[in-house]
Amino acid sequence: MSSQAPHPTLLIPGPxxxxxxxxxxxxxxxxxxxxxxxxxxxxxxxxxxxKLFQSTNPAAQPFVISGSGTLGWDVVASSLxxxxxxxxxxxxxxxxxxxAACLTTYGAxxxxxxxxxxxxxxxxxxxxxxxxxxxxxITITHVDTSTGVLSDIKRxxxxxxxxxxxxxxxxxxxxxxxxxxxxxxEWDLDVVLTASQKAIGCPPGLSILMTSGRAIDVFKNRQTPxxxxxxSIGNWLPIMQNYxxxxxxxxxxxxxxxxxALHTTLSQITSRPMAERFAVHTQASDRVKxxxxxxxxxxxxxKPENQAHAxxxxxxxxxxxxxxxxxxxxxxxxxxxxxxxxxxxxxxxxFGHMGVSVSDPARKDIDNAIAALKEALTEAKQAKGL
Amino acid sequence: MSSQAPHPTLLIPGPxxxxxxxxxxxxxxxxxxxxxxxxxxxxxxxxxxxKLFQSTNPAAQPFVISGSGTLGWDVVASSLxxxxxxxxxxxxxxxxxxxAACLTTYGAxxxxxxxxxxxxxxxxxxxxxxxxxxxxxITITHVDTSTGVLSDIKRxxxxxxxxxxxxxxxxxxxxxxxxxxxxxxEWDLDVVLTASQKAIGCPPGLSILMTSGRAIDVFKNRQTPxxxxxxSIGNWLPIMQNYxxxxxxxxxxxxxxxxxALHTTLSQITSRPMAERFAVHTQASDRVKxxxxxxxxxxxxxKPENQAHAxxxxxxxxxxxxxxxxxxxxxxxxxxxxxxxxxxxxxxxxFGHMGVSVSDPARKDIDNAIAALKEALTEAKQAKGL
Numbered sequence: 199m200s201s202q203a204p205h206p207t208l209l210i211p212g213p214x215x216x217x218x219x220x221x222x223x224x225x226x227x228x229x230x231x232x233x234x235x236x237x238x239x240x241x242x243x244x245x246x247x248x249k250l251f252q253s254t255n256p257a258a259q260p261f262v263i264s265g266s267g268t269l270g271w272d273v274v275a276s277s278l279x280x281x282x283x284x285x286x287x288x289x290x291x292x293x294x295x296x297x298a299a300c301l302t303t304y305g306a307x308x309x310x311x312x313x314x315x316x317x318x319x320x321x322x323x324x325x326x327x328x329x330x331x332x333x334x335x336i337t338i339t340h341v342d343t344s345t346g347v348l349s350d351i352k353r354x355x356x357x358x359x360x361x362x363x364x365x366x367x368x369x370x371x372x373x374x375x376x377x378x379x380x381x382x383x384e385w386d387l388d389v390v391l392t393a394s395q396k397a398i399g400c401p402p403g404l405s406i407l408m409t410s411g412r413a414i415d416v417f418k419n420r421q422t423p424x425x426x427x428x429x430s431i432g433n434w435l436p437i438m439q440n441y442x443x444x445x446x447x448x449x450x451x452x453x454x455x456x457x458x459a460l461h462t463t464l465s466q467i468t469s470r471p472m473a474e475r476f477a478v479h480t481q482a483s484d485r486v487k488x489x490x491x492x493x494x495x496x497x498x499x500x501k502p503e504n505q506a507h508a509x510x511x512x513x514x515x516x517x518x519x520x521x522x523x524x525x526x527x528x529x530x531x532x533x534x535x536x537x538x539x540x541x542x543x544x545x546x547x548x549f550g551h552m553g554v555s556v557s558d559p560a561r562k563d564i565d566n567a568i569a570a571l572k573e574a575l576t577e578a579k580q581a582k583g584l
Numbered sequence: 585m586s587s588q589a590p591h592p593t594l595l596i597p598g599p600x601x602x603x604x605x606x607x608x609x610x611x612x613x614x615x616x617x618x619x620x621x622x623x624x625x626x627x628x629x630x631x632x633x634x635k636l637f638q639s640t641n642p643a644a645q646p647f648v649i650s651g652s653g654t655l656g657w658d659v660v661a662s663s664l665x666x667x668x669x670x671x672x673x674x675x676x677x678x679x680x681x682x683x684a685a686c687l688t689t690y691g692a693x694x695x696x697x698x699x700x701x702x703x704x705x706x707x708x709x710x711x712x713x714x715x716x717x718x719x720x721x722i723t724i725t726h727v728d729t730s731t732g733v734l735s736d737i738k739r740x741x742x743x744x745x746x747x748x749x750x751x752x753x754x755x756x757x758x759x760x761x762x763x764x765x766x767x768x769x770e771w772d773l774d775v776v777l778t779a780s781q782k783a784i785g786c787p788p789g790l791s792i793l794m795t796s797g798r799a800i801d802v803f804k805n806r807q808t809p810x811x812x813x814x815x816s817i818g819n820w821l822p823i824m825q826n827y828x829x830x831x832x833x834x835x836x837x838x839x840x841x842x843x844x845a846l847h848t849t850l851s852q853i854t855s856r857p858m859a860e861r862f863a864v865h866t867q868a869s870d871r872v873k874x875x876x877x878x879x880x881x882x883x884x885x886x887k888p889e890n891q892a893h894a895x896x897x898x899x900x901x902x903x904x905x906x907x908x909x910x911x912x913x914x915x916x917x918x919x920x921x922x923x924x925x926x927x928x929x930x931x932x933x934x935f936g937h938m939g940v941s942v943s944d945p946a947r948k949d950i951d952n953a954i955a956a957l958k959e960a961l962t963e964a965k966q967a968k969g970l
Contacts, residue, residue, distance in 0.1 A: 202613040208614040208615065213616070215614050221610075224611055227591040266838070267837065268814055272814040300814075401841040403650050425689070428654055428655045533616055
C-alpha cells in the first residue's frame, strides 16, 4: 500500500511516479550541508552515480548539482568548449535545437546534423561530418523526449574514436539514464548529462553529470577561462571530490532533501544488476508498442531500432488532437503528455514508461494505461464522429 | 508535537530548521509540471514572492529557479552586465569576493570597496566611488553570512539614486530575505537575490530573485546577447509570467517538490504582516546579542548598526577554536557553524537565528542554544585550562 494521497498515475516522459521511500526521504529533518551525516549521504550518492553508469574507472567523475537538467548543457557548453570551437549536434528532436542554442550562447559554432521527425542521422552522415571539420564535441540526445527517438550512442562513440579520436562524446541522457543501456567506461563516453526526475525516479531539481578523465583534462587544459561561474566544472570538481572522500566542502549549498531522495532511489536501482533494469524497461516498452500497433496507431519513431524504451510518442488518428484524448485518459486516472516537437505538437501524444511504473511488479500502471488509452481513443473518435 | 525524527537543533546561518508542514509538502505525489494543479501552485508561489518583498508594482518581476543561491549571482552577472562594464562590489565579507569572481567570469570589471572584518564601507566612500566612475551595477551583501555584518541597503539605494541614478542596485539577500526588513518598491531596489534555505525556511535548491522594471528594461536593452543560457533572464521571464498567469510553459522542468515547500512556507510567512516578522527576528537577535555580551564575548560586527538580526558571528575567547566548542554544543543538541571568513575562520563561530526557531513560540530553540553556549564555553575553557 502506498502512503501517497490518491492521485492519477503520472505517465509522461518525466517527472515520473515516485516510490514511497524516495518521497519520504524528502521529509528528512534539517541538516547542515557540511556536517558528517549529510556529507556521508552526499558522498555515497556520488559513488552510487558511478554504479548507475556502470563505471569503475577512478578517472571518471560524477557531478550532482542543484539545477534542472537544462543546466547540464551549460556545464558542457561553458566548461568543455571554447569560443569559436566547433560542436556537432546530432538532431533527433526539440532538445538538439535547445542544446545548440546553449552552445551558441557560450560562443561555440554549433552545426546541426538533422533528420526528419522520427528519424536519426545516419552513421554514414555522422562519419562524413566528422571527417569534414574538427569538432571539439559531438552531442547526441540519447532519447529525445519530444519524439521518442533513441540514438545508438555506443555505435556513434565507436565512429568518433575511429574518425576523430579527440572529439568529446557528449550524451544528453535526461530521458535515458536509468532505463536505457549505458556502459560509460566500456563505450568510452566523455559526458552523460541527466536530470533526477525521469528514469532515476527522484523529484526534479538535480542536474547529474558523469564525465570521463578525458573530459576533465580538456577542462583543465582550456586556453581561456571557463565561460560560466555556476556551471564551471572547475568550481564543482573539488567539491565533488571532497564529498566523495567524506570531507565537507563549500561552493554552493547542496539541495539536501533532493540528495537524500537521490540516495534512496539510486540505492534501490543499483541493488540489482543494471542489465536487469534495462531488460524490465525493454519488456514494458515492447508491451506498450505492441498495444499501440494493435490500436492501429503509428509511432513518431517508425523504425524499431529508433524506438526508445523510456517512452512512446504516438501519432493520433487523423482528426484528433491531444485535447481530444488527454481528458479521457485523465478521467481514467492516467496522465500522458501532449506533443512537444514544434512541427507536429498538435498531432501526437507521449506515453512515458519509466521507473516504478514498470519496475514495481505490484503496480499495474502500464496495463491500466493501455486499457485507458484504448477507451479514451474510442470515446474521442465517437465524439468527433470518426 | 513535531512529526520530525529527534535531531539536534540546526542553528547555523542556513539551512535552518523546517516547519513540519513545509517538510510534508516535499512528500507531495508526482505531478506534471505543466498540469493545472502544479501550474496553480507555482503561479501562486510567484505571487507570494511579491508579498514577501512587500512589492505591489506590476513592473517588478519575481523569479524562482532550480539552483542554489549562488546561481543568483550568475543571473545578475550574465543578464544585467555586459562585457567591459563596471560593477561596484561593496565588501563586508566572504560573499563579496565570490560575487566579484562571478561578475569577472562574465566579463565585468568588478571594483571592490572593502572594509575591515566586521565593518562595512562608509556611506561617504560609497558616494565617492559612485562619483568617480560609471557603474552599471552596485552589489551589496545585505547580511554577509561569513561575518554577520548587516548593510544599510535603504540608505545605499538612496545614495545611488541621487549620485548615479542609472546604476542598478543589486542586493545579495541570501541571508536576509524573510528576516531583515526589505521594502522592494519603496526603497527602489533593482534586484534582490536569495535562496530558499535561510530565513524563508524552505529546503535548499531554489534560487529566488525579485527584479525591478528598470532591471528588466536593462536586460531587454542589452547591446550584446546574454552571456549565459541557464542564467539568462530572457529564458526565464516568459516562463515566470506565464505561470503567474496560470499558463503552463516550458524552459526547464521546475523542481516541483521544492516549489510546494516554498508555497507552504511563503503562505505561512505572508499570513502575518512582514513588519511583525522582522520585529520577532530583531527581538530574538537582541536576546542573543545580550547573552553574548553577558558571556564576555565580542561579535565580529562590533558596532550595533552593523549587526545582522539573522545571525551572530561570535569571536571565541583567546585560546579556543571552533573544534573546542562545537562538539560541546552538539552534545547539548545544538548545531552552530564554524567561522567562514578566510582571514579568521579558526577564531569565531556563527549562530543563526532565523525562521521557526524564533517565530514559533512553542520552540525554545534560542533559550536552549544560549544555555548550551554558556555551558560549552565553560567546559572548553576548563579543558584548555583557561
